[in-house]
Amino acid sequence: MDHKSHTKYLIIGGSHAGLTALDEIRVYDHEGAVTLVTKEYPPYSPTVLPYIISGKINDRSIFLRDDQYFLEKKVTLVKNRSVVAVDTKATEITLDDGQKIQYEKLLIASGAEPTLPPIPGLSPSSAFTLRTLADVQRILQEVSRVQSALVLGAGLIGMHIAECLAQKGIKVEVAEMLPQILPGYFDRECSELIRREFASHEINCYTNNSATKVETSNGKVVMNLQKGQRLEGGILIATTGIRACFDFLVNSEIRTDRGILVDDTMRTSVENVWAAGDVAQAKDFFSDKKILSATLPDAVVQGKIAGKAMVGVESISPYPGSIPVNTFNFFGNRALAIGLANPEEKEGYEIDTMYLPTAKIYQKMVFKDNCLVGGSAINSLLDPGIFLNLIRRKVDMAAVKAEFAGNPVQMSRRLMWKAWRKEEQERKRDDIG
Amino acid sequence: MTLGKAYKTIAVYPEKCDGCGDCVQACLEAKSYTKNPIHSRIKPIKEIHEEFFAPVICLQCGDPSCVPHCPSGALNKNPESGVVEWNEEKCVNCLLCTLGCPYGGVSYDPVAEHVIKCDHCAGAPACVKVCKPKALEYKTVSELYKKWGDLEDLFVPGLSACLGCNSELLMRHTLRRVGPDTVLATPPGCIGGVGSVGYNGLTGTKTPVFFPLLTNTASMLAGARRYYNRIGRDVTMLALAGDGGTADVGFQSLSGAAERGEQMIYICIDNEGYMNTGVQRSGTTPYGAWTSTTPVGPALRGKTRDNKYMPLIMMMHNCEYVATASLAFLEDYYKKLDKAIEASKRGMAYIHVFSPCPTGWRFSPNMLIEVARKGVETNMVPLWEFEYKTGELRFTYPVDNPVPVEKYLSLVGKYRHLSQEQIKHIQEVTNQRIEVLKKFVKI
Numbered sequence: 117m118d119h120k121s122h123t124k125y126l127i128i129g130g131s132h133a134g135l136t137a138l139d140e141i142r143v144y145d146h147e148g149a150v151t152l153v154t155k156e157y158p159p160y161s162p163t164v165l166p167y168i169i170s171g172k173i174n175d176r177s178i179f180l181r182d183d184q185y186f187l188e189k190k191v192t193l194v195k196n197r198s199v200v201a202v203d204t205k206a207t208e209i210t211l212d213d214g215q216k217i218q219y220e221k222l223l224i225a226s227g228a229e230p231t232l233p234p235i236p237g238l239s240p241s242s243a244f245t246l247r248t249l250a251d252v253q254r255i256l257q258e259v260s261r262v263q264s265a266l267v268l269g270a271g272l273i274g275m276h277i278a279e280c281l282a283q284k285g286i287k288v289e290v291a292e293m294l295p296q297i298l299p300g301y302f303d304r305e306c307s308e309l310i311r312r313e314f315a316s317h318e319i320n321c322y323t324n325n326s327a328t329k330v331e332t333s334n335g336k337v338v339m340n341l342q343k344g345q346r347l348e349g350g351i352l353i354a355t356t357g358i359r360a361c362f363d364f365l366v367n368s369e370i371r372t373d374r375g376i377l378v379d380d381t382m383r384t385s386v387e388n389v390w391a392a393g394d395v396a397q398a399k400d401f402f403s404d405k406k407i408l409s410a411t412l413p414d415a416v417v418q419g420k421i422a423g424k425a426m427v428g429v430e431s432i433s434p435y436p437g438s439i440p441v442n443t444f445n446f447f448g449n450r451a452l453a454i455g456l457a458n459p460e461e462k463e464g465y466e467i468d469t470m471y472l473p474t475a476k477i478y479q480k481m482v483f484k485d486n487c488l489v490g491g492s493a494i495n496s497l498l499d500p501g502i503f504l505n506l507i508r509r510k511v512d513m514a515a516v517k518a519e520f521a522g523n524p525v526q527m528s529r530r531l532m533w534k535a536w537r538k539e540e541q542e543r544k545r546d547d548i549g
Numbered sequence: 550m551t552l553g554k555a556y557k558t559i560a561v562y563p564e565k566c567d568g569c570g571d572c573v574q575a576c577l578e579a580k581s582y583t584k585n586p587i588h589s590r591i592k593p594i595k596e597i598h599e600e601f602f603a604p605v606i607c608l609q610c611g612d613p614s615c616v617p618h619c620p621s622g623a624l625n626k627n628p629e630s631g632v633v634e635w636n637e638e639k640c641v642n643c644l645l646c647t648l649g650c651p652y653g654g655v656s657y658d659p660v661a662e663h664v665i666k667c668d669h670c671a672g673a674p675a676c677v678k679v680c681k682p683k684a685l686e687y688k689t690v691s692e693l694y695k696k697w698g699d700l701e702d703l704f705v706p707g708l709s710a711c712l713g714c715n716s717e718l719l720m721r722h723t724l725r726r727v728g729p730d731t732v733l734a735t736p737p738g739c740i741g742g743v744g745s746v747g748y749n750g751l752t753g754t755k756t757p758v759f760f761p762l763l764t765n766t767a768s769m770l771a772g773a774r775r776y777y778n779r780i781g782r783d784v785t786m787l788a789l790a791g792d793g794g795t796a797d798v799g800f801q802s803l804s805g806a807a808e809r810g811e812q813m814i815y816i817c818i819d820n821e822g823y824m825n826t827g828v829q830r831s832g833t834t835p836y837g838a839w840t841s842t843t844p845v846g847p848a849l850r851g852k853t854r855d856n857k858y859m860p861l862i863m864m865m866h867n868c869e870y871v872a873t874a875s876l877a878f879l880e881d882y883y884k885k886l887d888k889a890i891e892a893s894k895r896g897m898a899y900i901h902v903f904s905p906c907p908t909g910w911r912f913s914p915n916m917l918i919e920v921a922r923k924g925v926e927t928n929m930v931p932l933w934e935f936e937y938k939t940g941e942l943r944f945t946y947p948v949d950n951p952v953p954v955e956k957y958l959s960l961v962g963k964y965r966h967l968s969q970e971q972i973k974h975i976q977e978v979t980n981q982r983i984e985v986l987k988k989f990v991k992i
Contacts, residue, residue, distance in 0.1 A: 136617045143612075161620035167641040173621060177639050180622045413648050416617045430952040431926055445646040450644060450657065499605070499653035500644070502613075519598055529594050529605050529653055533563060537652060 123151035123192065125426055126209065128199050129225035130154030131161055132412055133179060133298045133393025133419035136221050140423025141487050142189050150191045151217060153209075157195040158182060160249065162227075163412050168252050168274060169259070170280035175249060195490065199226070199364045204386045209364075221426040224365075224376060225419065228358040228394035228410055238268075242337060243354040246273060255353065260352025262286060262381035265338050268327055268543075270297035272444055274355035275310070278319050279446055288319050289347050293326035301442045303458035305469070306451060306492045309478055313447055322347075360395040360408060373397055375408045380434035382422035390426060392418035401437030401508070402456060402489070409438035413504075436508050443500065449476060452500050455490030455507045456482055465489070467523040481521055486514040497525050502532045511535045555633025555689045556611075559605055559667070559674055566684035568593050568602030579675040580665075580786040587660055590667040591676050592653070603684065604858035606676075607654030607667040609633050618649030632669050640664065658813045697883065700725040703755040710743040713907040713914020715921065716818055717878050720745065720789060723816060724754065726886045731757040731785045736766045736799060738791035739825045740818065743787070753754055763798040766790050767806035770813045778812075785893060786813035793823050793832040796859045807866035810896035817859060817901045824909040832857045835929075836978065837971045839911075839963040850966055853979055861985075864935050864942070869896035872934035872945075875903045877922035881945050885934060892936070903930040911962025923957040929979050931986055942989035954979055 125141055127134045130152055141150060158179035159327055167173050186193055194211065201210040208218040230245035232238050244255050247292075259265075265281050267274045270292035278288045292299070297314075311321055322341055329340040330352065337352040360375040371377045371385035375397030382390045382398065393415035397432045400407045417435070424432045444451040459465045459482060466483040478494040488506045491498075506513075513520055520527040575587040581588035593604040609626075613633045616624045623639035624646055626632070635655070646655050655666040667674075669687075677687040703724040710717045716739050724731070733756050735741045742754040742758055752758045761769045770786040777784045795803060795817040803815065822827040822840050830840040836855045839845050843852040864871045868871055870892035872885040882902070889898035905920040907913065912920060924930035928951040935942045954976045958964040966977075 132617060139617070141794065163620035163643065163645070164641055167621070167643070173639065178621050180620075351956075412620060412645055413618060416649065417612070419617075430956060431948070431950050433950055441648050443648060445642060445644065445809050448658075448662070452644075454648075495659070497656075497659075499650075499656060500648040501650040502653050504648060504652040523597060526594050526597050529592070530597055530601055532605075532651070532653065533594070533601070533603055538563065 120208070120216045120218060121151070121192075122149075124148040124220045125150045125223070126217060126219035126221070127152045127223045127225060128157035128228055129223075129393065129395075130157070131180075131225070131227055131393065132415040133225035133227075133396075133422070134223065134504070134544070135159060136416050136419030137225065137390075137392060137423035137426065138189065138191065140420050141427055144424070144427040146430055147190075150189070151194060151219075152191050153194040153197055153199060153211065153217070155196065155198050157193065161412070161482060162247050165246055165249070165252050166276040166280055168249075169246075169255060169277060170283065175507060192303050201364055201367045202370070202389075204369055204389060207388065211456050213428040219388075222390070223393060223422050223426060224362065224389065224391040225393045225415075225422075226361045226364075226382075226395050228360050228408075230354070231357050231359045232354055233356050235327050235330060237332075238327070238354065242330050242332045243268065243352045245354055246277065246436065247358070255351070258351045259286065261282065261335075264288070265351035266291070266352045268339065268354045269356040269437065270294075270299070270321055270323065271355050271357070272298065272301055272442060274353070275314070275444070275446065277353055277355065278314070279317075282319050284315055287349075289328055289349065290314075290319065290321045291325055291341055291347065292321065292323045295324045297321050297323060298444070301440075301444070302451065302453045303480065303492050305471075305480065306453065306457070306478060306494060309476075309494055310444070310446060310451060313449060313476075317447060346353040358394070358410060360397070362395055373406070377406060378418075381425040381432055382435065383425060390422040397436055399437040401439045407438060409440070411438075411441055413441050414438050439507060441500070441504060449495055451492070451494045452496065452498065452503075453490075453492040454500065454504050455488075456484075457490045457492040458491070459484075464496075466517075479517060479524065481524065483513065483517060486512055486517065487518075488513060499525070499528060499532075502528045505536065506531060509535060552780075556609065557669070557672070557687055557689050558609055558631070559677060560686045560688055561606065561671070562684045562686070563601065563603030564865060565682045566593065566604065567682050568595060569578065569710075571646075571679040571680070571681065572604060572685060575679040576673040581661075581672050585660065588658055588665065590665055592656075602652060605653040607633060607650075608652055609667075609669070610654075614651065615646040615649045615655050618645045620645060624655075630669070633666070634668065635664065635666055637663065643830070697722070697725065701729065701730060701755070705744055705747075705753045708744040708753075711906075711908045713818070713917045714739075714743070715876060715906065715917055716740055716743065719816075719818060719902060719904065720866070722876075722879065722882070723787070723789065723886065724756065727785055727787055727814065727890060728885060729756055730783070731756045731787050732759050732770070734766050734770050734786070734788045734790075736761050736788075736790050736794040737763045737825070738794055738818075738823075739820070740791070742825050753843045763794050765802045766794060766799050767811065767813070767815060768802040769958070770815075771806045771809070771811035774812050783894075785890065786811075786836045788813065788815045790798040790815070790817055791823075791825070792817060792819040792859070793831045795819075796832045796857060804866065807863060807868050807897045807899070810867075810869070812893050812896060814893045814898045814900070817899070818904045819859070819901055820904045820906040820909060822909055822956060824906050828909040833859060836975060837964060837967050839966065840909075845966045850968065850971065851963070858982065860899070860933075862898040863901070864989075866897075867937055868892070868899050868935075869937045870898040870934070871901075872899075873903065873930065873932055874900045875921045875925050875930055875932060877918050877925060878932060878946060881932060885945075888934065888936070896937075909963075911965075912960060920957070920960050923952065923960055926952045927957040927979065928953045928983050929954055929957055929975075933985060935987060935989070939991075941991045942986065943985075944990070951979075 264287040376391035394410040459523045470479045470482045482490040591606045677685045747753040774786045791847040820901045829842045837851045874882045932946040
């Protein structure tokens with residue numbers, strides 16, 4: 117078919133990065149044609165999926181936008197289609213049905229998908245992954261018939277599913293290759309406290325113990341571990357990581373590594389093409405490296421910058437760099453980890469910890485050069501957004517560090533007023549002065 | 550999201566807050582039926598060393614950051630009320646919104662086991678009603694403009710200014726704020742020419758106005774003020790003078806008056822040249838600019854010298870108050886006028902207003918505000934103020950990521966001929982000036 121449509125702004129991907137960019141484009145350009153290509157419709161966030169399994173929300177009320185929204189924003193929707201090629205010379209993309217769309221500005225926010233490590237017997241037929249609504253439905257179908265379950269990979273999603281399943285009365289066991297649960301998300305102390313809570317709900321976590329073999333027989337899955345254990349369950353859910361989705365760039369000039377490489381305005385190596393969200397490999401806040409961050413807050417920040425850059429807004433605040441942020445709720449407790457909660461070298465860092473075992477409260481602050489660089493907390497009343505901004509804005513704490521460590525909730529609010537709230541209130545003209 | 554609609558908001562004035570906690574009690578009564586302050590949507594800062602109490606509360610942002618952070622669509626800005634609404638049914642308790650808000654406006658309530666945030670009590674916030682020191686006010690942005698609109702316009706209705714003239718805007722707003730108890734001096738230049746001096750024996754303003762020579766504006770105002778001081782009347786002396794009457798021809802009398810600490814507000818309307826007499830260069834005409842005396846031809850390419858930076862020169866006179874302004878930032882200008890009025894009771898207040906001129910600079914009248922704004926966004930016109938009593942220079946609109954100067958220069962016809970080298974020079978001068986100014990900021 118030789119049908120070719122033309123659009124000013126083309127967005128691939130309809131989750132947080134793509135939708136935030138769309139909103140931002142429409143702040144500045146009310147008329148320019150916008151086309152959104154999305155694999156699934158209505159749009160939803162992968163983050164919400166475990167909550168469907170736990171029953172906290174039903175699968176019909178998770179959608180982020182409806183028809184009315186796209187109508188009002190004058191967006192041409194290309195639903196249930198994926199991209200197979202991007203030709204940056206001809207400035208056009210090709211869809212899986214052969215249709216071509218020509219663009220002036222392109223945003224790739226195609227997200228990520230689960231990966232399975234090379235373990236004998238581990239495959240999509242022996243293990244479930246969780247990234248789409250279809251995955252949720254498949255898991256829910258199985259869950260109704262099983263009494264036990266195995267989870268491979270003790271990351272945020274893995275641990276979350278473990279809790280969801282346990283609360284349905286299913287016996288759950290978790291295996292993790294690295295020495296702690298939630299590796300890369302939480303520091304060792306925090307993760308140990310979380311592990312104890314899971315153990316008290318009879319969820320066993322085998323850490324430092326990778327899977328060597330997976331077998332299925334008679335509706336049972338058997339997983340052998342390196343240290344010799346043999347775990348058996350009715351279902352195996354693998355949450356062993358994700359990879360950025362950009363296969364369709366294979367013949368394009370856009371530079372990629374583990375993700376699509378972008379600069380401070382989310383632009384790729386090619387003019388008029390941007391990338392944001394889980395697919396983008398962008399600046400790290402703490403080093404010069406470019407990293408995949410794959411958190412929702414980063415997708416939002418990146419989508420917003422990309423949207424502005426696509427319209428050609430001048431004086432964009434450049435991307436400050438990705439700061440790891442995680443919230444994790446478990447059995448009525450809340451955990452939070454932001455920034456360098458667990459710096460690899462101890463040199464130059466000042467660490468302040470507080471632990472109240474009976475109240476199950478834990479708090480850790482990491483400072484460097486009189487600035488906050490990270491921290492973690494369990495059941496703390498800290499305002500996570502203020503904490504994150506104290507790090508991002510490198511607020512000088514030389515004079516107040518001791519008081520901050522002793523009273524972080526109140527002091528971070530005070531610093532917020534001093535460092536940005538007052539000024540922004542004035543800029544927003546709320547103030548008659 | 551509806552843009553352009555003025556919503557009500559709870560404005561917080563931290564300097565008025567005494568930490569009494571009445572707002573918390575009111576919020577609890579309205580929202581939780583308990584006495585446990587953990588449920589309050591408004592949270593005054595407490596128990597810190599410094600005496601500071603101002604509360605943390607949702608700002609109902611115009612472009613709320615919490616909303617896109619929500620993975621289940623449980624937060625939305627109501628286009629009618631402007632309130633960021635939380636939908637309990639859709640919330641999954643992931644707390645990502647608390648990470649998205651830099652103000653602590655949405656927080657977790659560990660007893661209720663969900664997030665809580667202010668909803669303006671359906672248009673009648675309980676906390677505002679009980680705030681005795683008036684640290685909380687419930688108001689709209691448009692009330693700000695209404696307040697200015699209610700001030701009396703002291704200029705004649707019809708002015709003979711060119712189309713798109715910055716000075717008309719400036720004259721009307723300045724006199725509105727400074728008020729009727731004022732003696733206005735307007736030396737030769739556009740301000741007198743367009744109507745302040747008046748017609749047929751009547752003045753063009755509702756205040757006394759006089760027309761000094763180009764050389765003696767400041768000394769005449771100094772004399773008038775001293776007379777009023779002697780008879781015991783508090784009358785504001787106000788000069789609205791061009792850059793020629795300020796920085797060149799009128800400089801010696803201004804310098805003397807500033808050094809003596811004469812009590813007046815001296816406002817320089819810097820349109821970067823003698824526009825009233827046919828666009829000749831002045832000491833403040835920037836490098837590279839075309840004027841009728843710095844023409845563009847095969848040899849000359851506009852002005853060959855950099856402009857003198859008058860506001861810093863005035864700062865060095867130990868004036869009570871010195872500020873720069875641009876009318877693209879009108880609220881900033883009003884705040885500076887307030888400070889200038891107060892400072893003029895003690896000595897000289899000097900405000901240098903960057904005033905693009907469509908006629909003399911060769912740009913379309915409808916671009917006036919855009920040109921004024923780009924001047925600031927490129928850092929060619931940094932907005933700052935200096936107070937003698939604190940010795941501190943403060944940027945009032947810091948531009949951390951300035952737009953390249955080219956974006957400003959390309960809007961203005963008098964820079965049309967510039968070569969890349971000339972643009973580079975202007976960029977360097979601009980960067981240098983910011984560095985110099987930063988050295989006066991107290992850290």
